[in-house]
Structures are given as structure tokens and as C-alpha cells.
Amino acid sequence: MSKLEQEGRREFLKKAAAGTVVTLAPGVMLHSLSAEAAPRTEPVTGKVRWGMLIDANKCAEGCNDCVAACDKENGLNLVDMPEGADESLWERQRPRWIRQITLKDNLTGRLTSLPMMCQHCEEPPCADVCPTGASFRRADGIVMVDRHICIGCRYCMMACPYKARSFIHAEVAEKLTHTPRGKGCVESCNFCVHRLDNGQTTTACQDACKHQAIIFGDLNDPQSAVSQALKKYPSVAIRDDLKLNPGVRYSNI
């Protein structure tokens, strides 16, 4: 077979795979959004909106798996405490994309544990206040920081109602190729954008959660696992009063 023919065949198989919906069990479907597991060559569009549903009932108190996985995936574990910094201050200020938080109902004493990260708002206040346009919302709903134009003013950190953003206070010796990081820029959860852009469809926190408390997927696709779950179970947007329409929803809180 000639090289050209082979390529044609490969393209055909790729396209054939693109539309595949795998039925695992009645009602449970694996939908392949971008079948070609190759780096993206076309711009992202608004056809997809990435989102998440977190079931606080399944999220176990004391479990830190998603935070650890996020730290490892995005190189946050490589950020060391600056020399001479106060340790308690460092614990409060160190970069973290996911915070594990516990809520207590004062009336009943019931404790709820849940991961809190960037909620990827449709109307992100961080992007509203950014003086340089570094904070922005990508067409597929991911709220990100363009570090090339971030001046480190931290307005976005003040504007975010979810306390989702971190600031890098000192130079970082070791960086990962897919997560550049330097002194003087703000950063936050980006739904593992390097994974999505390279054709994967999961986030590190979702993969790490052994309790299956995190469902991630395309909110615009009615067949996606996250859309199906949102349709089935009651869920809330945190600080719904702000009308930001976040892409991250919680159930059982």
C-alpha cells in the first residue's frame, strides 16, 4: 500500500472513531469528544463548555487525593517555600489550585467536605477586573491566566468570590513543560487544559478521586456523563446570587 493510501486510511479510521459512543451499561455511556488523541490544531470553539459536578456526599472527609494529584499534575509540588519565609504564612499563601474545605451546619453539626477550585464562571469577575486582559475565558469555557501579559496586580484574587487564585511570590527553580510558572503571576485551576488540548478528556483530580465524587465533561453535550448527572441529581452553584453561572456545580451540600 502506498504511503498516501495509508494516510487516507488512517484519516478514515480517525474520523470513524470520532463519532463512537461506547455503551458500557444501560444509561452509562462513554462519549468520546475529541477522538484523535493528538495535539489540537484547530482553535477551541464555544460548541464545548467544560464543566464539573462534585458530589459532596461522596467526598470523604480527610481525603486529599484530588489536591495531591493536582499538585503533581501541575507542578505545584515543585514550588518551594521562599527562604526565610514564615511557615504559617507559607501554608496560607502557597499556590494551590484545589482547596479541600469542610463546611459545618451550625444547627445540626453536620460536616460536609468538598474540593473548591476555580469555578470557571461564564461571567468571570477575575476577567472583569483584569487591567491587562491576562485573565480571560477561553471559548470552551475555561477561565485562564495568560502569564505573558499578567502583571501580578492581584486584582483578580480580590475579585474572585471562591478564593480560587494563587500568586507565585518567588522564582520557581523547577517547572513542568506544560505548566510554565514564574515569579509575579497569578494562576488557578485550568481544568488540566494541557490534557484537553492534547485530546484527553479527563482531569487529574477526577482520575485521582477513588470515591468518584467528581464528574467532568462537556456541559453542552446532553449525552455527556456530567450533563446526564446534572439532569438526574439536584445540584447548586455556589454563590448563585452573584449570577456568574459557574461551570462547577455541587450536589448534596
Next chain:
Amino acid sequence: MTRISSMILLTGALSGLFGLGNVIAAEAVKGSAKYEKLEQCVEPTSVMRRNHFEFIKHQRNLTVHQGIRGSKYSLAGCVDCHARKDASGKYVPVNEEGQFCDECHDYVAIDLKCFECHATVPREK
């Protein structure tokens, strides 16, 4: 213009050329993938030498804002090929003194900012 001053100018120009020649000769750092395979970069060397910063500046916007990661030009691609291994087989940061990036940038006194944030050794495979 006197003969002496033109001689001085000529010598200056020649030594400048030779100086640049030294830089050019170091384009494939010994021990790097490029040195071993002697493959051409994504563009001919003369084009890369003049325009590499333009290429990656445009590409960075496409990648960050539009999610395009399969582009021809990328800083990670530069590092993948042009980082050198030391005697113990460990990668040497590509921006370190005497390494690929530093070699020219030091000569033309350009303060390189890329690697304040970006990884200086090839991506983990």
C-alpha cells in the same frame, strides 16, 4: 577617509564577522539531539536565526488563547532538540551560560526572559 582609518574599519568588520562566525558554528550544541542527528530545524537555519522570536511569539498566543498545541513552532520544541546532556547524562538547562540560547543572546546582549517561567530541559516523555 585616510588609509589607516579604513584599514581599522576593515579589520573591525572582519573581526566582527569572525566573531559572529564563532557563534554560528555553535548552532548545534555538542551532545544535543540536533548535533547527533544533524536534522534541519522547523525552518532553514537562516530563517530561524532571524525570526525564531517572531514564530514563538505568535504561537504562544495561539496556544494560550485558542488551545492549539500541534503547531509547527513551539518553545518546548526548541528545548527538546537544543538542550545538551552533560557527562552524567543529565540535561543541562538550555539557557545556562555557554548553552544553546545563551551563546547568541549573550553575544548580542539580549536578556532572555522565556525561562523565568518555562522549563529549561526537555519535556518529560
